[in-house]
Amino acid sequence: MANKFGMKGYMKGALLLTIAALLVKILSAIYRVPFQNLVGDQGFYIYQQVYPFISIFVVWTSGGFAVAISKMLADAESNAMSIEQKSMITRTIFLYLTTLSIVFFSLLFFGATQLAHMMGDIQLAPLLKTGAFVTLFMPMLALLKGAFQSKGDMAPVAYAQVFEQFVRVCIILVGAFMIMQTSKSLYAAGNMAVFGTIIGEVAGVVLLLYFSKKSSLLVKPQKIIQQPKWPILKEVTVLSLSVSMSSLLLLCFQLIDSFTVFSLLVENGMEKMNAMETKGIYDRGQPLVQLGVTIASSLSLAIVPLIAYHSKQKSGRGPVPFIQLTFRASVLLAVAASLGLVIVMPYVNEMLFETSVLSNVLIVYVLQIVPLSIILTFTAMLQGMDKLKIPAVILIVAILVKYIGNHLFIPQFGVLGAAVTSDIGLFLSASLLIIYLKRLMGIQLAKQAFYIKLIFASIGMTVSVFIMDKLLQTLNHFITGRLEAVVVGGSLIFIGAFIFLTIVAKTKILAEKEWFMLPFGRKMAIYQLFLNKKK
Secondary structure, X not given: OHHHHOHHHHHHHHHHHHHHHHHHHHHHHHOHHHHHHHHHHHHHHHHHHHHHHHHHHHHHHHHHHHHHHHHHHHHHHHOOOOHHHHHHHHHHHHHHHHHHHHHHHHHHHHOHHHHHHHHOOHHHHHHHHHHHHHHHHHHHHHHHHHHHHHOOOOHHHHHHHHHHHHHHHHHHHHHXXXXXXXXXXXXXXXXXXXXXXXXXXXXXXXXXHHHHHHHOOOOOOOOOOOOOOHHHHHHHXXXXXXXXXXXXXXXXXXXXXXXXXXXXXXXXXXXXXXXXXXXXXXXXXXXHHHHHOHHHHHHHHHHHHHHHHHHOOOXXXXXXXXXXXXXXXXXXXXXXXXXXXXXXXXXXXXXXXXOOOOHHHHHHHHOOHHHHHHXXXXXXXXXXXXXXXXXXXXXXXXXXXXXXXXXXXXXXXOHHHHHHHHHHHHHHHHHHHHHHHHHHHOOOOOOHHHHHHHHHHHHHHHHHHHHHHHHHHHHHHOOOHHHHHHHHHHHHXXXXXXXXXXXXXXXXXXXXXXXXXXXXXXXXXXXXXXXXXXO
């Protein structure tokens, strides 16, 4: 694909897709804050209970299947297959996806009451039934995205991703606002949020259809040929799952929480309304983690194609320098985001979500950012090297740990137990992936000096924030409540980030040329050059 369109054009398209994916992830994390402010913790619990059911299929099809389709069509193009052969591939995959969408629709729609009963809240059934309809638009969305990407035309896919997310967020927030101003029904507000996802997907399909007509994307073959379908189905299934498995991991964790947290809290004596609000507060951590791993997501999207490209080259440097850079950059930025949230969590909690309750739980929750960043980048890198089986087994182990741990820890420690279990599963998974990649490549991912400098930067940020927090306590006489959280918390975030990045730049944890290779790293490289210039 890169050869046909030119590496420059391909990388330009990949950058556009990276920016679009980053915008989508930021929007996906940020809209939850005003939504929670509109509907409160109970309303947030209602939406978060249903969200993973819908998102698992959306991520797998519009994400994983789209990439799998693009790869298979690009391979068909490079092998000089006829239009009829390529049409056979797309038709087989489309029928397969349609069958899957009908199966998932039936499970969600007709099994909604049973699923809601298993979660311990029968009023969630109508939301699951509404959410079932999102599956019906996935085949067309995946096929169109995959077809555009296979031709190296990333712009329509990028525009569609941002457009569908923008439409979705607008409907969720406007709909929730209108409902809370009228009926004030929290379940109706949750249903509106689910409905917004459906309309967003429809908007994406419509925009892609518009682009496809302009570019004559889908050309009808003159004749229909027959060829074995099983190899096509096997390849697209394996590829789609491998591409999306790191994203599916987090959704599987959320799905396990949907089935266990609320029901176990109630079983162990907590009153239902209190259990709903507690689960809603626990779910505040999800957008914080999602924002924290956006950098890692952009890293995997931007650098991993280079790793895949150099892995196949018989000469040159090979993928090792890119693997080492990806590891160091993802750990560096993940530690900064995670530790930064930990030391200012009470302020962040109140600033974003109105209260600072259960900040200790959220502190444990956001530690997920570090292992998740490693998992996202490592699974993507291993996928680029066609190493899929071991990572899949490792992630399945993490899911089992989460499921068993929830049942063991929640009765003892409440939602704190759920957060601890997630950390254990993710840190275990990240550690096993690191061990596997090091043995596979026979390399050292980072030198000891990297970890020493990282610890030094982390201590510097923590101490500076602690000192500044004490100094800013004098503001308590003038401002209180949420305004204090905004002013003090915002100041501490800025100071902490500035100190951390300054130490990182001064100690040259990453070289200037390495910063230039990272998404949006140019300004950091310039700052590093400025700090270390000889006077």
